[in-house]
Structure formats: structure tokens, C-alpha cells
Amino acid sequence: RRAMASCADILRSEFPDLDGEVFAYVTGILHGDGADFESVDELVEAVGELLREVSQDAKDEGAIRDICQRLFNTLQLDEGRAQRCSQVLLDAPIQLSQITDGYADASTDLLPGLLLKRGQTSMVNAKKLEKAEARLKAKQDKRMERDSLKTSGPLVLEEASASQAASKKETRMESSGKNKSYDVRIENFDVSFGERVLLAGADLNLAFGRRYGLVGRNGLGKTTLLKMIASRSLRIPSHISILHVEQEVAGDETPALQSVLECDTTRESLLREERDLTDKINAGRGEGTEGARLSEIYAKLEEIEADKAPARASVILAGLGFNAKMQQQTTKEFSGGWRMRLALARALFARLPSPSLLTSLPLSLLSEPTNMLDVRAILWLETYLQTWQSTILVVSHDRNFLNAVATDIIHLHSQRLDTYRGDFENFMKIKEERLKNQQREYEAQQQYREHIQVFIDRFRYNANRASQVQSKLKLLEKLPELKPVDKESEVVMKFPDGFEKFSPPILQLDEVDFYYDPGHYIFHSLSVSADLESRICVVGENGAGKSTMLKILMGELAPVRGIRHAHRNLKIGYFSQHHVDQLDLNISAVELLARKFPGKTEEEYRHHLGSYGVSGELAVRPVASLSGGQKSRVAFAQMTMSCPNFYILDEPTNHLDMETIEALAKALNKFRGGLILVSHDERFIRLVCQELWVCEDGTVTRIEGGFDQYRDILREQFRKEGFL
Structure with a gap:
């Protein structure tokens, strides 16, 4: 009630000549729909034009927006947002029975007429008022429709589907049992996810015994393609068995x-x-x-x-x-x-x-096999797969892993598949060269077309040149239609760093002991430190205590003995796969941030998500429908919303595509705060980290020679243990 009265006071003070009809209209909107306005922009759209007209252009757009901002702020202060109405003091008593006698329809809205003071006439353009009301009604209907969809029942996720053109030759070969080849040829097929087309008219050829790396941006359909092959939604010869490593073994x-x-x-x-x-x-x-x-x-x-x-x-x-x-x-x-x-x-x-x-396993489908592995296990797996004798199709965003394992690269983009011989580095070189040649050919043809068109336009109506013009027109028709290079948009990430620097010590552990079980120490006499200049990577075998150390550094676990010191202004942002797994799947990314960090406008949430590549339609889709990499980006946006000055990241590159990993590395290098991360991605470590810690045998050791020295140590261990 106080907020409604304050709104009325603002209107009267800013528009002393405001007539009763407009006053009733504006206060009616604030009374009935104030809770629905998500931003000041919506309020300006609803009443701004009317208020400016009433002021007879005495107030410009900026002044009107300032008034709307005051009204919006006043409404926001009223937490209850209970339905309220303003009261207007009439100039004289009114006999309603006498007035209604003159109306055929007693339900006619009399209030605007009653609120007009004596001698007043409305200054509002009736047509504009009708338009404003229509716009507001449309907005309300749209919001009601959106809300009804949210509450209509449990979330129904879209499903993937595949279709493939029939091949009589393949059907005859399959039915006759003569097809004994272990090569896989899937031609002219489509893959969709709900209404989104992921692949259209695509071809996939896998030669027996070769190792294919499937690469492409997050959300384009790599994992979905593997599922379609594994489920035989696409035609695979029946004598070829398939193993899809995606689900964990049942306990x-x-x-x-x-x-x-x-x-x-x-x-x-x-x-x-x-x-x-x-x-x-x-x-x-x-x-x-x-x-x-x-x-x-x-x-x-x-x-x-x-x-x-x-x-x-x-x-x-x-x-x-x-x-x-x-x-x-x-x-x-x-x-x-x-x-x-x-x-x-x-x-x-x-x-x-x-x-x-x-005879048992000619085709293996591996989805992100390095995600759950430490550096040691990845190095072993790279070596082991190089001796693999059957066919592999692997989705991976680990550049070094693909360079070590893949004999061919399949690039998923623009709803098609392009195959390149060689490892990932070779693929990048050939792809860049192809794109340059494609662009050169396109530009040359465009110049040629323009040259011919100039001739046609110049002599179109010249009878002596009619035959030449016709010849040129036919030439244009016969030219193949080349397309310009379809460049993928650059992935950009930005970590907010609007904070003041402060002096060390920032974060340190001094002679720390820790155990879960007194008979088994995880750490003994552990001493480490980091500051706002730190770029530290922690490596070590799974179970060596990397995540435990991170939790001690953050203060989530208390040392059994020793001291943890953290600067009073330290503000830590923590990322782990657990945070991705704990996202609410039934709501959108925008709603997720709004619930966790209330009080901002939808535009602000969208802008922040856009800093991590979650923009447009992705920001309002249910989180459940996003790919693994897109969910990770949402978790990054959630982590950075509070503007930390020190980040602790546990396997941040899991599920991210290569372009996003590169963008993440650039963003972290530009970030003005400190960083400690656990990662198995060799390239990412080399891009970001300046210091390497190895977690083993109950302590943490700094490796002076960096990742190269650590790799040599692991190879020597493998040779001694006979694993290679």
C-alpha cells in the first residue's frame, strides 16, 4: 500500500496536470501488473509514450525513463507485491443511481469519467491508449503462456532421431550374407534432436583398423551421432558388433x-x-x-x-x-x-x-575417454591404443590425445561431416588451407559474375548485341554456385576482475597433517602457498589427494594439525564436475542465475551467460537439453557471478570443445587474480600454468622442469613396471 501511494505521489509531483483517465490507467497498470515487470524497459514500453504525451513534450525520453525508473524501484521495494489500488479524492459527491440510468450497459467502466475533475477534458489520444493497452495485453498473454508451460507438468525432453536413404545394393548384400567387410559405410543420412537438424545428407566412412577422432563444437551432435550408431538407428552390417563406452559399469x-x-x-x-x-x-x-x-x-x-x-x-x-x-x-x-x-x-x-x-569387436565407440583419467592413465592409454587392431571412433576434446591416437579426423560442422587424413595438427593445417582456397575461389567467381553482369546491364537493350547478351546470360546460369566460407563464431570467455589487489600472504598451508582415517594419513607436513600472481597446476594419480588438498585450501576441510592461512579479502570461486552435475536440469540457465543471485534484470543474466557462450535460445532452454560442454559453461557463469579474486578449478576442461578450452585459457591468462587448477589436459596445462605441483606419497612436490619433466618421470615408471 505504501509503494502504491508513493507511485501516486511521483505521478502527481511530476505531472501536476495529469487528467483522471491517464492517472487511472497508469495507476491501474502499476496496481494490477506491477509484479510482472521484470525490468524498467518493460515499464517504459507500457506507459512511457503516454506520459511523454501528457507532458506535452516538456520532458524528453531520458526524463521519462528516469521517472519510470523511480516507479519501478518503488514497486521493487514492496516485497509483498499484494494487490493494491490508489484512492482519488473526488471534487463532489456522486449519485451513482442517477448516472447509471443513462447507460444501456450497466457494466460500462465509469471510473475514468468519474475521475475527471470539473472542467477537465482528456489530453490523451484515444487510439494511442488503445495501442498501449493492446501491447500490454499481448505481453501478459505471452507471459501467462510461458508460465503455463513451466507448470504444466514434468519436463519432457526432446529425443534424438536418425533417418537414412534406402540402398538396394546394401540390402541385397546384407540379405545374401555376402558382405564380410568390416569397413563401415553410412551414406546419405540425417540426424535430428527434437526439431533441430544436426546432420543433413551426411556420409560417414570408417575403414577397418583405422582410428577416427570426431571433433566439433559443443552441442552440434557428436555424442548424439555415436548414440545413433550404437543403437543401430543408422544401418550397420549385422556381422559388425559395436561397443559404446558411455555408461559406467553397474555396481x-x-x-x-x-x-x-x-x-x-x-x-x-x-x-x-x-x-x-x-x-x-x-x-x-x-x-x-x-x-x-x-x-x-x-x-x-x-x-x-x-x-x-x-x-x-x-x-x-x-x-x-x-x-x-x-x-x-x-x-x-x-x-x-x-x-x-x-x-x-x-x-x-x-x-x-x-x-x-x-570376430567380437570390430567397432568401438569411445565418448570422452580421457575425462575420468589422470595424466598417468592418459599417457598409458595413448600408448595402448596405438597398437589397436580394430576400428575406433572416439569423441575427444583433448588435442594431445588425438595427436597421439587418431589416424584420421572427422570434423562435424554445418550439418555435415568432413574427413581428413592424419592427426589433429595435420587436420588444422589442411582445414585452414581448404578454407583459404574456398574463399579465394568464391571471391574470384564473384568478380567474374560482376564483370559479366556489367556487360549484360550495359547492352541489354542494344539490338546489335542481343545475341551476345543472351550468351552471357546462359554463361551465368551455367556457373556453379560457390558459397562463401562459413566461419564459426569465435568463442570468447571473460572472468570479471573488478577487484583491488592486496599483498601476500594470500593463501597458504603450513605443516598441515590430514587424514579421514587415523591409520592412513592423506597428507603429512604439507606446506604450500599461493598469491594473486599464481598460475599453479596440480597433477597426480587419482586418489593421491588432489581434491582433498583443494578442499583444505578452500577451508571446507580442517587440518588435523598445522595452519591454514587465508587473507581476509580473499574470495574463492570453485569449479568441479560435481557443480555441473548438481545444476537444476528442469529450468533454464537464466532462471538458474535468477534463483541463485536474485535482484538483477533478465538482460543482466543473459549478458553474463553470453560471456561464456550461452546466448540466444540456449539461455532459455531447459538445462537438461544442453550438451555436457554447454552445462559446464553455465556452471562457469554461476561460479563467476559473485566476482571472486581467486579461482580453484577441478578438471575444468571436461566436456568442453577445443575452441572453448582455448578461450578458457585466454580468459584465465587475462584474469588479474590467482589460480590453482587440477587438470589432465596437457595442452591446457601448457597454455595456462607457470608452476606444476605433483601430489603423491602424502605430500606435494614442485617440479622445476614443468610438464616435460613430469611426462619423462611417468614414462620411466611405466618401463620399470612393465606396462608399456
């Missing part, structure tokens, strides 16, 4: 080593049959044929080298970070990240040792 009582061995179904079925036949003979229930069958089984087991399988599975698990004790733990004892490693181990083990025996 049960099966030991980790056994869960890997079980994915070799041929070996498992032979061993099971051998056990059953042996039990039958020992129980005296044999029929006399068991001996011959057992001989066949032993021959097949020897052929597939079944006795070497446990050792091979153990080496794979060890390479991915499972020590001897962990290999005997049940799968239910592992976290989601370790179960993803188990899924990867199963895929690696499923490759048979000889091409002649390669």
Missing part, C-alpha cells in the same frame, strides 16, 4: 578383474561348458561323449589364449590406475568415475590378440 558383487574378463563372452561360455562337463563326469553322469567335447573346448581355449586373459586384463586395469588390491574389490565399492574406467577397461580387453580371431 554389484563382481570383482573388478572378473567384470573385465566376463566381457569376453566366447572365453566365458567355453569355461562354463568345461566346468559343467567336468562336474558331470566327476558325478558319474557322463554319457561317453564328454571327453571328445572337452578336447574341442581345450583346443579353442588354447587358440584364443584363454590362459593369458587374466594377465592381460590385469595389465589393462593397472594401466588405468587399479592396483592389485583394487582389482579384487567388488564393482559396487567404486565411485562413478572408477566405474567409467572399468567400462573403458572392458572395451580395451575385448580386442582380441590376432586379426584372424577378430
Whole structure:
């Protein structure tokens, strides 16, 4: 009520000659719709034009906007926003019964007429008033429709779908059983996600035994394409089996080593049959044929080298970070990240040792295999995959990993797939050269077209040149239509740094001990420090205590012994995959920020999200419909909204595309505050970090030689342990 009275006071003081009709109209809007105005711009749009007309142009647009801002601020102060109405003192008593007798329709709105004081006539253009009311009604209808969609029930996500042109030749080959090739050819297919077309008329050719890296921007459909292939929504010859490493292994009582061995179904079925036949003979229930069958089984087991399988599975698990004790733990004892490693181990083990025996797994689909791995495991995986004998299609945003593993690169862009021979660096060089040539050809043709068109325009009506003009027109029609280079928009990220510098010490741990279990120390006598100039990367095996140290630095965990010191003005921004996983999937990114940081306009939230590449339609789509990389960008926007002066980032590059990783590195290099990050991405580490900490054996050691020295140390360990 106080806010409504204040609004009325503002109107009377600014517009002393305001007539009753306009006063009633404006106060009616503020009374009925004030809570719906999300910004001052909406209020200006609703009443600004009328107020300026009433002032008879005595107030310019800036003055009108200032008045609307005061009205908007007054409404914002009224937290209850209960429905209110203003009271107007009439000049004389009114006999309603006498007035209504003159109206055929008693429901006619009499208030504007009653509010006109004696001798007043309305200064408002009736047509403009009607237009303003129509605009306001349209806005209200749109908002009601949006709100009804939000509350209409549970969120229904769009689904991916694929379609492919029929091929009679492929159908005949498949039905006849003559197609024994392990090459994969998927021609003229489309992939959509809801109403969005991801691929149109695309072709995908995978030659047997080659390793393909699938690259492209976040949200273009790389992961969706893998799912369409894995589900056989696209035609894959039936004799080619597919393994899609995407889901983690289910947790049960099966030991980790056994869960890997079980994915070799041929070996498992032979061993099971051998056990059953042996039990039958020992129980005296044999029929006399068991001996011959057992001989066949032993021959097949020897052929597939079944006795070497446990050792091979153990080496794979060890390479991915499972020590001897962990290999005997049940799968239910592992976290989601370790179960993803188990899924990867199963895929690696499923490759048979000889091409002649390669019948179980000709095509492996790997989605971001390095995301859950530490640097040590990635280095081992790179080396292992270089000996892979079947076909791999891997989605990865790790540039160094693709350079080490991929024999070919498939680039997804502009709803199509382009294939390049060679590793990622070679792809970048060839792509740049192609784009330059394409642009040169386009510009040359445009000049040629303009030259011909000048001739046609000059002699179009010259009878003597009619035949030449016709010839030139036909020439234009026959020219192939070249298109200009479709440049991908540059990804830009910016970390706000509008804060004052302050002197060290900023953040340090002094002689810190920490444990979860008194019998097992995570850290002993740990001493580290960082300031606003720091660019530190922490590496080490999973389980060595990297995330624990970050939490001690942030103050989330208290040291058992020792001191944590943090500057009183220190403001830490923390990012981890956990924050991405905890995003509310049922609302949009704009709503997410509005709930966590209320009090700003939608434009401000959109502008902040735009700083991380979440703009336009992406900002208002449900978070659940965003790709993994887009969700990470939303988490970055959420983290930086409060303008921290020191960032602690735990695996920030997971799910980000290469362009965004490069943009993230540039943004962090420009940031004026401090940085400590945990990362497995070698290129990202080299771009950003000036100091390398290795977390192992209960302490943290600084490596003077940087990442090159750390890589050499790991390779030497592999050689000693026999993992390579």
C-alpha cells in the first residue's frame, strides 16, 4: 500500500496536470501488473509514450525513463507485491443511481469519467491508449503462456532421431550374407534432436583398423551421432558388433578383474561348458561323449589364449590406475568415475590378440575417454591404443590425445561431416588451407559474375548485341554456385576482475597433517602457498589427494594439525564436475542465475551467460537439453557471478570443445587474480600454468622442469613396471 501511494505521489509531483483517465490507467497498470515487470524497459514500453504525451513534450525520453525508473524501484521495494489500488479524492459527491440510468450497459467502466475533475477534458489520444493497452495485453498473454508451460507438468525432453536413404545394393548384400567387410559405410543420412537438424545428407566412412577422432563444437551432435550408431538407428552390417563406452559399469558383487574378463563372452561360455562337463563326469553322469567335447573346448581355449586373459586384463586395469588390491574389490565399492574406467577397461580387453580371431569387436565407440583419467592413465592409454587392431571412433576434446591416437579426423560442422587424413595438427593445417582456397575461389567467381553482369546491364537493350547478351546470360546460369566460407563464431570467455589487489600472504598451508582415517594419513607436513600472481597446476594419480588438498585450501576441510592461512579479502570461486552435475536440469540457465543471485534484470543474466557462450535460445532452454560442454559453461557463469579474486578449478576442461578450452585459457591468462587448477589436459596445462605441483606419497612436490619433466618421470615408471 505504501509503494502504491508513493507511485501516486511521483505521478502527481511530476505531472501536476495529469487528467483522471491517464492517472487511472497508469495507476491501474502499476496496481494490477506491477509484479510482472521484470525490468524498467518493460515499464517504459507500457506507459512511457503516454506520459511523454501528457507532458506535452516538456520532458524528453531520458526524463521519462528516469521517472519510470523511480516507479519501478518503488514497486521493487514492496516485497509483498499484494494487490493494491490508489484512492482519488473526488471534487463532489456522486449519485451513482442517477448516472447509471443513462447507460444501456450497466457494466460500462465509469471510473475514468468519474475521475475527471470539473472542467477537465482528456489530453490523451484515444487510439494511442488503445495501442498501449493492446501491447500490454499481448505481453501478459505471452507471459501467462510461458508460465503455463513451466507448470504444466514434468519436463519432457526432446529425443534424438536418425533417418537414412534406402540402398538396394546394401540390402541385397546384407540379405545374401555376402558382405564380410568390416569397413563401415553410412551414406546419405540425417540426424535430428527434437526439431533441430544436426546432420543433413551426411556420409560417414570408417575403414577397418583405422582410428577416427570426431571433433566439433559443443552441442552440434557428436555424442548424439555415436548414440545413433550404437543403437543401430543408422544401418550397420549385422556381422559388425559395436561397443559404446558411455555408461559406467553397474555396481554389484563382481570383482573388478572378473567384470573385465566376463566381457569376453566366447572365453566365458567355453569355461562354463568345461566346468559343467567336468562336474558331470566327476558325478558319474557322463554319457561317453564328454571327453571328445572337452578336447574341442581345450583346443579353442588354447587358440584364443584363454590362459593369458587374466594377465592381460590385469595389465589393462593397472594401466588405468587399479592396483592389485583394487582389482579384487567388488564393482559396487567404486565411485562413478572408477566405474567409467572399468567400462573403458572392458572395451580395451575385448580386442582380441590376432586379426584372424577378430570376430567380437570390430567397432568401438569411445565418448570422452580421457575425462575420468589422470595424466598417468592418459599417457598409458595413448600408448595402448596405438597398437589397436580394430576400428575406433572416439569423441575427444583433448588435442594431445588425438595427436597421439587418431589416424584420421572427422570434423562435424554445418550439418555435415568432413574427413581428413592424419592427426589433429595435420587436420588444422589442411582445414585452414581448404578454407583459404574456398574463399579465394568464391571471391574470384564473384568478380567474374560482376564483370559479366556489367556487360549484360550495359547492352541489354542494344539490338546489335542481343545475341551476345543472351550468351552471357546462359554463361551465368551455367556457373556453379560457390558459397562463401562459413566461419564459426569465435568463442570468447571473460572472468570479471573488478577487484583491488592486496599483498601476500594470500593463501597458504603450513605443516598441515590430514587424514579421514587415523591409520592412513592423506597428507603429512604439507606446506604450500599461493598469491594473486599464481598460475599453479596440480597433477597426480587419482586418489593421491588432489581434491582433498583443494578442499583444505578452500577451508571446507580442517587440518588435523598445522595452519591454514587465508587473507581476509580473499574470495574463492570453485569449479568441479560435481557443480555441473548438481545444476537444476528442469529450468533454464537464466532462471538458474535468477534463483541463485536474485535482484538483477533478465538482460543482466543473459549478458553474463553470453560471456561464456550461452546466448540466444540456449539461455532459455531447459538445462537438461544442453550438451555436457554447454552445462559446464553455465556452471562457469554461476561460479563467476559473485566476482571472486581467486579461482580453484577441478578438471575444468571436461566436456568442453577445443575452441572453448582455448578461450578458457585466454580468459584465465587475462584474469588479474590467482589460480590453482587440477587438470589432465596437457595442452591446457601448457597454455595456462607457470608452476606444476605433483601430489603423491602424502605430500606435494614442485617440479622445476614443468610438464616435460613430469611426462619423462611417468614414462620411466611405466618401463620399470612393465606396462608399456
